[in-house]
């Protein structure tokens with residue numbers, strides 16, 4: 321851990337993270353913005369470039385997410401994302417911590433365990449692909465964007481009412497899937513400080529939750545002498561009963577045991593375990609980039625996520641930024657035979673062509689592991705490559721369209737308002753002279769990064785990295801051709 325700097329050593333940062341109020345304030349602003357984006361798409365102008373829902377979601381939010389939040393803060397967006405909030409508040413029957421809501425707040429919903437057979441990211445892979453196949457319409461049509469935003473909100477509420485914790489985030493969210501994948505490259509992590517402290521920790525409140533007594537919430541809150549007319553049901557103030565604890569809180573909403581965290585993928589940085597751990601054993605660290613990739617994944621669903629993201633970046637670059645009008649038309653005209661052909665080719669690139677070439681490359685490499693295990697482990701090298709493909713693609717997309725943000729700020733619904741005097745800001749691409757060098761730098765940097773990751777993954781499983789490096793080199797050449 322010597323190459324880590326612990327942010328939470330600072331009492332200011334630790335207290336700010338332990339308190340629920342700063343995060344709640346950000347949540348409320350985000351939720352208002354999210355609901356406004358839904359309404360703007362439904363009641364505002366149908367012209368995408370003039371509507372808040374398109375401009376703020378697909379240009380401003382996307383730029384911040386892919387160029388700043390994911391590369392530098394990993395799942396930082398999930399820490400402030402409003403989508404799971406209404407469902408979580410309903411599920412808990414509280415907006416703040418358990419001690420504030422009291423024993424009367426039992427929460428609602430069935431609190432079922434998520435089915436074992438679905439405890440993987442295949443549903444996230446499918447939900448992302450569904451959005452990707454309709455992306456040309458989604459990115460340009462405000463009311464479709466609104467419907468998708470609302471559907472995500474209601475799906476999160478529905479799943480919170482049936483399953484325990486944040487099932488939508490963990491298993492279904494199309495955005496959360498790729499943020500989780502790329503969060504492994506970020507220089508930020510949440511980890512325990514001392515493993516031994518966790519081994520001897522009673523009740524594991526970071527996973528099970530801690531009541532005002534410091535005992536696990538689950539199972540005990542309804543049982544005498546705590547609940548059901550016990551201490552927790554007393555009309556006397558809890559402070560008087562000595563029931564307040566600085567560590568009350570909920571068990572990990574992402575169904576992760578923080579004591580066993582070794583990578584960022586499934587930790588939503590919700591900060592709940594910082595609040596519940598009675599031993600102050602959770603830290604937020606600054607660390608080297610891509611530290612999680614030193615230990616390659618062995619999961620095939622995660623390997624395919626890497627292919628889906630890599631292939632989608634290449635296809636988007638061709639469809640949205642390329643000169644091929646017929647391709648654009650095919651992607652836009654959903655339901656036509658041209659669109660079905662586009663969809664088949666899209667899926668073939670992602671599930672057959674890219675993984676096929678990759679498999680052919682590693683087929684003859686020597687290893688004691690099976691081909692499937694090698695495939696999953698070596699696909700780790702595609703994570704930095706895919707991230708930098710998305711950065712290069714997004715630079716182009718965002719800088720070309722960024723001036724719409726100024727106009728939309730003044731007239732978010734396209735109804736002729738001019739709130740800040742920028743409603744008539746003329747469209748012009750920004751920083752056009754630095755675009756090509758910045759994209760080249762991103763792509764070449766991504767290639768070097770993925771080659772180093774391939775070498776580490778290959779040495780971990782004792783095989784050759786050369787075929788993977790050649791694959792990454794070929795993919796980078798295609799992306800350079802598409803973008804420049």
Ligand code: SF4
Nearest residue numbers: 398401403489493496
């Ligand atoms: S997984 Fe999706 S819904 Fe959940 S916090 Fe992250 S982005 Fe938001």
Ligand code: SF4
Nearest residue numbers: 518521526579597601
């Ligand atoms: S992180 Fe804290 S609460 Fe969780 S097991 Fe370790 S010491 Fe206990």
Ligand code: SF4
Nearest residue numbers: 572587588590591593
């Ligand atoms: S409780 Fe801790 S481990 Fe679980 S998602 Fe929140 S921050 Fe991550």
